[in-house]
Amino acid sequence: xxxxxxxxxxxxxxxxxxxxxxxxxxxxTLMNSFGxxxxxxxxxxxxxxxxxxxxxxxxxxxxxxxxxxxxxxLLAAGTASVIDVREPWELREYGNISGSINVPLGQVSNALQxxxxxxxxxxxxxxxxxxxxxxxxxxxxxxxxxxxxxxASLGYSNVQHxxxxxxxxxxxxxxxxKE
Numbered sequence: 671x672x673x674x675x676x677x678x679x680x681x682x683x684x685x686x687x688x689x690x691x692x693x694x695x696x697x698x699t700l701m702n703s704f705g706x707x708x709x710x711x712x713x714x715x716x717x718x719x720x721x722x723x724x725x726x727x728x729x730x731x732x733x734x735x736x737x738x739x740x741x742x743x744l745l746a747a748g749t750a751s752v753i754d755v756r757e758p759w760e761l762r763e764y765g766n767i768s769g770s771i772n773v774p775l776g777q778v779s780n781a782l783q784x785x786x787x788x789x790x791x792x793x794x795x796x797x798x799x800x801x802x803x804x805x806x807x808x809x810x811x812x813x814x815x816x817x818x819x820x821x822a823s824l825g826y827s828n829v830q831h832x833x834x835x836x837x838x839x840x841x842x843x844x845x846x847x848k849e
Contacts, residue, residue: 734818736805736830738842744805745769751798752805753778755817756836760809767807767839771795775813778820800826807832807839 736744744750745767752770754761761772771793773781781789782798789797798804804826806814811833818831832839 734830736832738832738834738838741767741805741807741832741839744803750803750805750830751796752807752832753798753817754836755806755808755813760836764809764836765840767836770807775808775817778817779824782821782824782826798826800824801828803828803830805830805832808835810835810837 741750741752745752752767754766754770754772755775755778756764756766756772757774758772766772773793781793784792784797786797789795804821806817806821806829808814808817811831814831814833814835818829821829
């Protein structure tokens with residue numbers, strides 16, 4: 671049963687994912703109930719960008735996460751571009767992190783491929799370079815992780831996200847205001 675499933679998957683994956691699949695040269699052997707062995711090829715999704723392969727990170731890694739204190743320091747020092755990927759109505763309704771640039775999640779891919787002048791005209795902020803530190807934020811950290819993956823696939827090498835999002839930021843700001 672496991673052998674049949676493995677063989678089905680190894681035939682389907684290349685058809686479904688086309689160019690975004692790179693076969694790993696490692697094969698593992700499965701033994702079925704008859705005692706015979708059959709190789710099962712494993713596939714690893716990757717993104718190819720300008721002729722180099724970038725492995726995608728589908729799980730949230732701590733090295734890409736920024737805490738409230740770290741984000742506050744980055745903003746104070748001006749060493750990072752903060753991009754808020756919420757919709758404009760969310761910013762009007764809930765508020766925003768001062769100094770952030772609003773680029774809705776659906777526009778992140780296109781926005782990061784614009785020229786610096788077009789980016790400034792459309793979003794009102796300075797376009798970050800591919801090596802500049804970028805921190806993505808949203809309401810609760812889900813969309814910012816998606817934006818991080820999108821930017822990484824476009825060749826941006828120093829991207830992070832604020833997993834607490836606006837909810838965490840507002841909570842900390844309210845607590846600091848009371849003190």
